[in-house]
Amino acid sequence: MDPVTTAVWLLLIAPAAGAVILAFLARVGRGQDAHPATTPVSLVTLGVTLAALVVTLTAGGVLGLPGRIVVGLGALDPAEPLAGIVWSAAPSLLALLFLVISVRARSRLLIGLSLVQVAVAMVATGVETLTEEVHGATPNALVLDPLAGLLLAVSAVVGGLIVLFALGYEPVHLAHQRIAPARTPAFLAWLLVFLSAMHLLVLADDLRILAVGWELTTLCSFVLIGFDGDREAVVAARRALAYNLGGGVALGAALLLAGPGASLSTVIAGALGGTADGAIAPALLPLILGGFVLAAATKSALTPFHPWLLGAMVAAAPVSALLHASTMVKAGSYLLLRLSPAIAVEGFLGPAVTFLGGFAFATAALLALREHDLKRVLALSTISSLGLIAAAAGLGTPAALAAGALLLAFHALAKALAFLAVGSLEQLSGTRDLEALVGAARRRPGVAGLLLIAAGALTLPPFGIVVAKWALLVLGASDLVLVVLLAVGGAAGLALWTAVAMRLLVRRVEGPRAELSGILPRSQGAAMAALGVATVAGLILAAPVARLVADPAAQVAFGREAGLASGWSVVLAGAGFAVPAIGLLILVAVGLAALVARRIPAVAPQPYLAGANVAPGASTAFHGAMGQPVSAAGAGFYWGADGDALGAGGRPVGIRRWASLGGWLGVALVIGAALVATWVVRAAGGIAP
Amino acid sequence: MSLPGLPNLLALVALVAATALAPLGVGLLLGVDRRVTAAMQLRAGPPILQPWYDLTKLATKTSLPVDRLAASLLVAHVVLAAGAVALVLAGGDLIAAVLVMGAARVLFILAAGAVESPYAQLGASRELILLLISEPLLLLVAIAYGGVAGSFSAAAVAAARAPVLTLPTLGLTLGVLLAIALRKSPFDLATSHHAHQELVKGSTTEMAGFWLALAEVGHWYETAFVLVLIALASLAVPLVGIGLVAATYTVAIVADNTLPRATWRSALWIGWGIGGTAAVIALVTGRLFGAGGA
Numbered sequence: 001m002d003p004v005t006t007a008v009w010l011l012l013i014a015p016a017a018g019a020v021i022l023a024f025l026a027r028v029g030r031g032q033d034a035h036p037a038t039t040p041v042s043l044v045t046l047g048v049t050l051a052a053l054v055v056t057l058t059a060g061g062v063l064g065l066p067g068r069i070v071v072g073l074g075a076l077d078p079a080e081p082l083a084g085i086v087w088s089a090a091p092s093l094l095a096l097l098f099l100v101i102s103v104r105a106r107s108r109l110l111i112g113l114s115l116v117q118v119a120v121a122m123v124a125t126g127v128e129t130l131t132e133e134v135h136g137a138t139p140n141a142l143v144l145d146p147l148a149g150l151l152l153a154v155s156a157v158v159g160g161l162i163v164l165f166a167l168g169y170e171p172v173h174l175a176h177q178r179i180a181p182a183r184t185p186a187f188l189a190w191l192l193v194f195l196s197a198m199h200l201l202v203l204a205d206d207l208r209i210l211a212v213g214w215e216l217t218t219l220c221s222f223v224l225i226g227f228d229g230d231r232e233a234v235v236a237a238r239r240a241l242a243y244n245l246g247g248g249v250a251l252g253a254a255l256l257l258a259g260p261g262a263s264l265s266t267v268i269a270g271a272l273g274g275t276a277d278g279a280i281a282p283a284l285l286p287l288i289l290g291g292f293v294l295a296a297a298t299k300s301a302l303t304p305f306h307p308w309l310l311g312a313m314v315a316a317a318p319v320s321a322l323l324h325a326s327t328m329v330k331a332g333s334y335l336l337l338r339l340s341p342a343i344a345v346e347g348f349l350g351p352a353v354t355f356l357g358g359f360a361f362a363t364a365a366l367l368a369l370r371e372h373d374l375k376r377v378l379a380l381s382t383i384s385s386l387g388l389i390a391a392a393a394g395l396g397t398p399a400a401l402a403a404g405a406l407l408l409a410f411h412a413l414a415k416a417l418a419f420l421a422v423g424s425l426e427q428l429s430g431t432r433d434l435e436a437l438v439g440a441a442r443r444r445p446g447v448a449g450l451l452l453i454a455a456g457a458l459t460l461p462p463f464g465i466v467v468a469k470w471a472l473l474v475l476g477a478s479d480l481v482l483v484v485l486l487a488v489g490g491a492a493g494l495a496l497w498t499a500v501a502m503r504l505l506v507r508r509v510e511g512p513r514a515e516l517s518g519i520l521p522r523s524q525g526a527a528m529a530a531l532g533v534a535t536v537a538g539l540i541l542a543a544p545v546a547r548l549v550a551d552p553a554a555q556v557a558f559g560r561e562a563g564l565a566s567g568w569s570v571v572l573a574g575a576g577f578a579v580p581a582i583g584l585l586i587l588v589a590v591g592l593a594a595l596v597a598r599r600i601p602a603v604a605p606q607p608y609l610a611g612a613n614v615a616p617g618a619s620t621a622f623h624g625a626m627g628q629p630v631s632a633a634g635a636g637f638y639w640g641a642d643g644d645a646l647g648a649g650g651r652p653v654g655i656r657r658w659a660s661l662g663g664w665l666g667v668a669l670v671i672g673a674a675l676v677a678t679w680v681v682r683a684a685g686g687i688a689p
Numbered sequence: 690m691s692l693p694g695l696p697n698l699l700a701l702v703a704l705v706a707a708t709a710l711a712p713l714g715v716g717l718l719l720g721v722d723r724r725v726t727a728a729m730q731l732r733a734g735p736p737i738l739q740p741w742y743d744l745t746k747l748a749t750k751t752s753l754p755v756d757r758l759a760a761s762l763l764v765a766h767v768v769l770a771a772g773a774v775a776l777v778l779a780g781g782d783l784i785a786a787v788l789v790m791g792a793a794r795v796l797f798i799l800a801a802g803a804v805e806s807p808y809a810q811l812g813a814s815r816e817l818i819l820l821l822i823s824e825p826l827l828l829l830v831a832i833a834y835g836g837v838a839g840s841f842s843a844a845a846v847a848a849a850r851a852p853v854l855t856l857p858t859l860g861l862t863l864g865v866l867l868a869i870a871l872r873k874s875p876f877d878l879a880t881s882h883h884a885h886q887e888l889v890k891g892s893t894t895e896m897a898g899f900w901l902a903l904a905e906v907g908h909w910y911e912t913a914f915v916l917v918l919i920a921l922a923s924l925a926v927p928l929v930g931i932g933l934v935a936a937t938y939t940v941a942i943v944a945d946n947t948l949p950r951a952t953w954r955s956a957l958w959i960g961w962g963i964g965g966t967a968a969v970i971a972l973v974t975g976r977l978f979g980a981g982g983a
Contacts, residue, residue, distance in 0.1 A: 439805075459792075459795070460792045460795070461785065461788045461789055461792055470784055470785060470788060473828065473832065474784060474841060477832050477835060477836060477841075480969070480972055480973065480976070483828075483829070483832050484825075484829070484965075486828075487824075487825035487828040487829050487832075488825045490824070490828065491791075491820070491824035491825045491828075492821065494795065494820065494824060495817055495818075495820055495821040495824075498795045498798050498799065498817055498820065499817055501795075501799055502798060502799055502802040502813060502817075505758065505799055505802070505803050506803060506804070506805050507756060507758075507804060508805050509805060578781055578782060581776070581781070582772070582776075582785065585768065585769065585772040585789070586769075588768055588772075589764070589768035590765060592764050592765065592768060593761035593764045593768075594761065596760060596761050596764045597757050597758070597760070597761035600752075600754050600757050600760050600761070601754075605755040605756060605895075606755075607755075607805065607806030607807075608808055608809075608894045609806075609807070620807070632806075633805060634805065634806075634807050634810030635810075636814070637814035637817055637818070639818075639821075
């Protein structure tokens with residue numbers, strides 16, 4: 001086998017093999033502590049995976065080139081008769097597994113949803129096994145191209161660092177949850193299974209393989225959310241499963257319509273009118289794409305499908321960071337970006353996807369303004385960013401796709417870092433309430449500072465994320481609705497992270513504050529430091545990453561240049577982001593600030609309290625009306641949090657109701673656009689599918 | 690690499706000079722503003738150069754920073770604010786300039802909120818609301834200009850024939866933005882020249898001397914940014930541009946004197962409601978009558 005095929009195989013097999021060994025260790029482990037072989041097995045697995053990634057990207061020729069390599073699966077290729085039957089049957093088997101889980105959960109909703117999924121999957125399996133291969137003549141099970149390469153890099157590098165973090169974090173977390181730390185290897189095994197599933201998903205071209213990867217990530221998410229086993233975790237896991245089963249039904253329907261042996265490339269080629277052999281009936285294509293879009297929207301938790309992601313935040317920090325911020329939810333974004341050229345040509349479908357994404361971008365950021373549970377803030381901010389990527393996919397131009405790919409990569413880094421920092425703060429202090437963590441950056445600059453770095457990367461120029469946002473504003477300027485949504489959502493995101501940073505930076509001298517002493521495990525610190533360095537590198541690396549991966553990805557998809565990398569290197573005058581000039585400006589600002597900070601004399605502060613200070617010095621106590629001391633410690637601003645006009649409480653009132661309504665409007669637009677496009681094709685062609 | 694030619698060097702010197710002078714011009718304008726306001730309230734008012742006198746007096750006072758972090762954030766704030774103005778004056782990308790100005794304002798808010806003092810905390814929260822109101826409006830203004838000019842570069846917008854004619858309602862949005870930049874009304878909000886309440890200057894409560902002067906310069910740069918945006922609407926005919934600035938400013942002063950009791954909530958709804966609607970109407974009319982999309 002050539003090195004690329006071997007490396008791709010290793011990317012798929014190594015994490016799964018590591019997971020099997022870890023599962024075995026969890027079984028044979030004695031006593032309270034995790035099996036001593038846990039750490040070496042995990043590290044070797046991560047090392048092999050990383051090496052395989054490096055070989056895949058360098059030898060595969062997908063860096064900087066619009067390359068597209070078909071990787072065979074050998075005897076396991078779906079084009080082989082026996083393997084074909086296995087791959088066809090696999091989604092049905094997974095659906096049956098979900099049915100068993102649903103029956104054990106005794107939830108009517110879950111049982112209903114999984115029954116529908118079983119039915120759809122069974123019919124698809126039946127059709128696939130009974131009909132002869134129509135267009136499976138050329139084996140194209142797995143395809144490696146720049147977009148897949150980018151997702152592989154995100155999954156293996158960010159995922160690897162998160163597993164490293166979990167090595168230190170999980171035993172402590174389990175002990176805190178009154179579960180034996182001996183369960184740690186089982187937890188790590190599920191994380192590694194997830195990595196394999198994700199690699200399968202992003203490499204898959206054959207739809208059956210895609211479906212298997214897709215449902216496996218759903219399974220991992222369900223297990224990991226419920227891993228702690230308490231009531232809250234189980235409820236959240238079931239809710240996540242319900243939403244993802246709904247998405248699975250949409251995906252299954254799309255697969256069924258696409259017919260046996262179809263692949264992503266045949267769907268895209270069919271939509272672009274490239275193939276003459278009429279692989280897929282043109283009238284069905286909009287419906288197939290609509291099914292994919294709905295499946296992707298549930299996976300990415302775009303409004304109105306966002307509640308499952310908020311619930312998923314009960315899980316441990318590595319789970320939130322890996323599955324629900326940087327990787328699994330990106331499967332939806334990935335699918336939308338992959339199908340972007342096809343979505344763009346199906347009449348109204350592109351604008352509908354853009355609305356769905358843009359709306360999620362704006363409302364999730366506004367909803368986040370009222371939260372002071374840091375994990376909920378991060379979850380809503382994630383939904384917001386995923387919406388932005390979906391909007392990029394809906395725009396359907398090469399530059400928009402490149403910007404979306406760039407957003408995906410840098411967001412994965414920054415958000416993983418933010419989740420791990422919040423998890424560490426929670427481990428140190430026992431809380432993730434922003435109001436209890438006031439001033440954390442003054443007392444634990446190492447940990448809270450990483451959260452501040454992530455916040456800056458999400459909102460400040462010239463970090464890659466802001467550059468991509470800028471690109472989308474420029475590219476989407478002709479779509480008025482999108483422009484308004486982007487402007488509002490961008491401002492809300494900026495205000496959100498400013499509010500969070502402000503609370504972390506306050507110098508609090510008295511008043512309630514969480515205990516933040518304690519030592520973090522070394523692997524935990526190392527993983528966060530690596531992510532922090534990578535996030536800061538996003539300041540400099542936006543243009544190189546665009547040149548290496550994002551632009552080639554767009555060229556593979558559209559067959560023409562995106563030119564995003566050159567678009568923002570224009571210096572100062574004229575249109576363009578002027579990254580060098582703005583970068584220099586930031587450097588000057590930071591340098592001067594640092595210089596000044598060293599020369600400022602330390603002056604004992606005395607807050608202004610209208611002259612009623614109880615004592616000289618930094619105390620915020622003042623003489624009250626009766627002469628008694630009153631503390632004047634402040635609190636943060638949470639827009640709409642208590643009884644504001646925008647709604648409060650647990651019921652969906654005010655802005656939450658609008659978020660839900662607007663989200664469903666987006667879904668209705670997607671379905672409507674698919675139906676209209678189908679009708680147009682049938683009316684024009686006059687041929688029944 | 691070749692050395693920059695003489696014209697480039699001259700342009701650079703001119704850019705630096707213009708950026709350095711911009712806040713001084715704003716200071717003068719604020720002096721006139723105080724005289725006009727005083728006349729409207731049948732008072733004499735301070736000398737026109739009063740803002741400059743205040744600034745120099747602040748700058749020469751004993752430096753007493755309350756917090757190291759807050760002081761260094763203020764330095765970075767002024768650098769970024771000046772950079773955003775310079776980016777527009779150099780003819781650079783308007784959207785990028787708005788994003789840089791947003792970053793500058795974030796640094797000011799963080800500086801204001803860095804100290805645990807009730808007035809400063811409240812003031813910083815109010816500044817945050819102002820950021821939330823004005824940031825989308827600034828972006829919409831930049832996009833509306835770009836739609837008319839066919840490019841988002843300030844140079845292209847300045848060269849475009851008549852953005853002011855194709856974007857009639859944008860003046861309202863710019864008026865709202867100017868009112869926010871001047872921090873005049875509503876009374877409830879962060880900072881103003883009305884010396885009635887401690888709350889009113891909340892965000893700068895814990896700044897003094899040189900550091901307060903820096904905050905003031907940053908504020909002047911922010912105002913200069915909005916004034917330059919207004920002038921861009923008709924830079925091809927400079928007289929009209931100056932007239933526009935004067936007219937918008939007068940509207941802002943009148944609004945300030947008629948809306949003293951508005952709260953931050955009403956500011957939000959007025960800002961997004963009136964300013965946002967006007968910007969969207971401008972975007973639509975710009976699309977209909979403009980020279981084509983960007």
